[in-house]
Amino acid sequence: MKEQFIVExxxxxxxxxxxxxxxxxxxDVVKNNGNPVELADMxxxxxxxxxxxxxxxxxxxxxxxxxEKMACLKWMVAGGDEDNIKTDYxxxxxxxxxxxxxxxxxxxxxxxAALMKHFNIPESAFPGEDEDIVRPHWPGVVSALSxxxxxxxPLPKGIDPTxxxxxxxxxxxxxxxxxS
Amino acid sequence: MAKSKKNxxxxxxxxxxETLPAVVTPKTGAIAALPAHLQEDAGVGLEDMQQFxxxxxxxxxxxxxSDLLLEDFRVGDxxxxxxxxxxxxxxxxERGRSKEEGAPFFFVPLFFYAEWLTVNPFQMxxxxxxxxxxxxxxxxxxxAKCNNQNLWYExxxxxxxxxxxxxxxxNFVCLILHNEQLENIPVILSFQRGEHRTGxxxxxxxxxxxxxxxxxxxxxxxxxxxxxxKGDWYGIEVENPSEESGVSPFVLEPEQYAKFKAMHAxxxxxxxxxxxxxxxxxxxxxxxxxxxxGEF
Numbered sequence: 001m002k003e004q005f006i007v008e009x010x011x012x013x014x015x016x017x018x019x020x021x022x023x024x025x026x027x028d029v030v031k032n033n034g035n036p037v038e039l040a041d042m043x044x045x046x047x048x049x050x051x052x053x054x055x056x057x058x059x060x061x062x063x064x065x066x067x068e069k070m071a072c073l074k075w076m077v078a079g080g081d082e083d084n085i086k087t088d089y090x091x092x093x094x095x096x097x098x099x100x101x102x103x104x105x106x107x108x109x110x111x112x113a114a115l116m117k118h119f120n121i122p123e124s125a126f127p128g129e130d131e132d133i134v135r136p137h138w139p140g141v142v143s144a145l146s147x148x149x150x151x152x153x154p155l156p157k158g159i160d161p162t163x164x165x166x167x168x169x170x171x172x173x174x175x176x177x178x179x180s
Numbered sequence: 181m182a183k184s185k186k187n188x189x190x191x192x193x194x195x196x197x198e199t200l201p202a203v204v205t206p207k208t209g210a211i212a213a214l215p216a217h218l219q220e221d222a223g224v225g226l227e228d229m230q231q232f233x234x235x236x237x238x239x240x241x242x243x244x245x246s247d248l249l250l251e252d253f254r255v256g257d258x259x260x261x262x263x264x265x266x267x268x269x270x271x272x273x274e275r276g277r278s279k280e281e282g283a284p285f286f287f288v289p290l291f292f293y294a295e296w297l298t299v300n301p302f303q304m305x306x307x308x309x310x311x312x313x314x315x316x317x318x319x320x321x322x323x324a325k326c327n328n329q330n331l332w333y334e335x336x337x338x339x340x341x342x343x344x345x346x347x348x349x350x351n352f353v354c355l356i357l358h359n360e361q362l363e364n365i366p367v368i369l370s371f372q373r374g375e376h377r378t379g380x381x382x383x384x385x386x387x388x389x390x391x392x393x394x395x396x397x398x399x400x401x402x403x404x405x406x407x408x409x410k411g412d413w414y415g416i417e418v419e420n421p422s423e424e425s426g427v428s429p430f431v432l433e434p435e436q437y438a439k440f441k442a443m444h445a446x447x448x449x450x451x452x453x454x455x456x457x458x459x460x461x462x463x464x465x466x467x468x469x470x471x472x473x474g475e476f
Contacts, residue, residue, distance in 0.1 A: 074327075076383045077294045077350065078318060096384050149388045152396065152420045152429020161419060162403070166384040 001089055001178065009178045019049075065169075072096065072168035085170075089178060092170040098145040100155070100164040102136050115158030119144070142167075232457045233450050235353055236260045237368045238267055240402050243412045254278050256402045256414040258285070260367060262459070267362065270402055270414075278414075282402035286427050287354040288440055289386060290366060290394050291447035295349045295458065296322045297372075301342035308336075312344060316454060322346060347372050350379030351458050353447055355440070357397065358427070366443070368458050369400070375415045382418040394440035395431050397421060 026042075033039055072094040075085055084093040103111035105128070115136065116126055125134040145164070148155065155161055214222060239261045241253045253259055256270035256278040270282035298313040315322050325331040326348040333343040349372040356362040371379025382398070389396050403417035421427035431437045450456050 073380060076380065076387060077348070079292050079294065094387075096388050098388065146388070149385060149420070150390065152389055154420045154422050161417065164381075166381060166388075168384075 001087070006178060013179065068170040069168040071170055087175070089174070089176050091173045091175060093173075095169045095171055096146075097142055097167045097169070098149045098164060099142055099167045100145055100159045102138060102141055103158050103160070111158040111160070113158070115156055118156035118158065232455050233447075234457050234459060235366045235368045236263050236265075237370060237459060238354075238416070240414045240416060242414060255412060256282055256404065258282060258400075258402050258416070260362065260365075265361060267356065267359075267367075268401060278404075278412075280404035280406075281417075282414075284399045284401045284422070284425070285359065286357040286397060286399050286421060286425070287367075287369075288357060288394060288397055288431060289352045289354050289369075289382075290440060290444050291353040291451065292383065292386075292393060293351050293353075293451050293456065294318075295351055296320065296326045297347045297349060297460075298322060299345045299347055301336050301339070301344060303342050304336060304339060308338060311460075316451065323348075348376065349458070349460065350376060350383065351456075352379075352382070353456070355443075366447075369416060369418075370458055370460055371416075372460075374405070374413070378415055378418065385418065385420070389429070391430060392441070392444070394444045395437060397427060397429055397431060399425065399427065 030039070030042060033042070071085060071092060075094055084091050103115060105112040105126075113123070116123075116134075121134050126132045145155065145159070155164065237260070239259050241249055241255055241257045241259055243250075243255050245253075245255075249259070249264075252264070253266070254270055254272065258267040258269075259265065260267055268283045268285040270278045273279050293316060295314060295316050297311055300308040300310055300312045313322060317323065325334075325346040332346050334346070336342045336344045349370050351371075352369045353366050354369055355364065355366055369382075371382070385398070386393055386396060398418050399421045400416050400418045402414045405413045405415050420429050431440060447456065
């Protein structure tokens, strides 16, 4: 593993420990404080801290997802026979789903109707406006597309093949602690 | 090259020759026509050349193709190079212009490999070859450059005014099916630059099927790329076989599967020895023409 990532992991783990200690200590300080001004400031400070952590989590997750996607792409291009990527720290198994843009009824009613027909949905179930009983559920469509791809079946009618793309994820199993 | 390694490579090439059809390693078949005193030494001095496998390549005819090609083919036609045999045609609309989608063809991908290239600037074509450097070594510096967007372009050492381009090519050695003229001829489908994404999509389609690469059947056609910003640019779209075609997405006959498996093994062995040589000189040149015109 790259040294920067080991160092950063240790930094974050250290901060996590320190912050947990701070929160535990402050439980009593908050509970036993009768000053509304001080309590409002504490609430404000904790809310701001929470925002920082959320931002940090989001940015960390996004970079992690990019690393997952890149790992899958490079693993595919490497063209090996192995089903997974083994490192000293983890075993990562690439997983791919097929994502597609669902045609919008307003912009492309023909494609939308073709898609619904493909899934055997009668027209009476989607007359439009507030009378629709059935609408495409995106995760369900993604799952159906992925199944079709696995079985070598063509894309459902109405799905534009040029507006499809694979979604790459890694299932990661830990083999060794980063700070071990 | 050490003698033993050379022998090893020659043996691997011979094995490939035995499995793959003659078109892969073309033979003249004209030994008998040679004068008697030349027959004994026929081919001497060409051993190294014969080791290489040069599969024909499926080329999309672009508007930047040579006049010679444009005389015989329509923009968007899929043609086998250098044989110049049509793989799949594209029809014309009422104004005589190529339609957006060509006719499909069906194929089995036998083997996949990536190659990394350095392409010289089109402007230097009279003094430099189109392909400056090429490697299949995944640990090479060139591969690292191709994988780093900031290093795709570098100043051309011979003329820093122009840029050399580092390119990753995704190559699939395939067998075309249901076409008497082309059946059993391994061909290369190569995806690079603007078509690289199609190559990765194709790779992931293969991976999603879970079957061995040579157990799958796909269909492909030439496709107009309106959003590519390249003018009248056509790419190759790869899909699962359509329902109308009635073609199975998997190789159904065990005998055929065993044959494809053997071909895969031979190609893999040849690749490990660096013996598969894709010829994409003209493809690269056309892409460079487009680049130099600022079309994409």
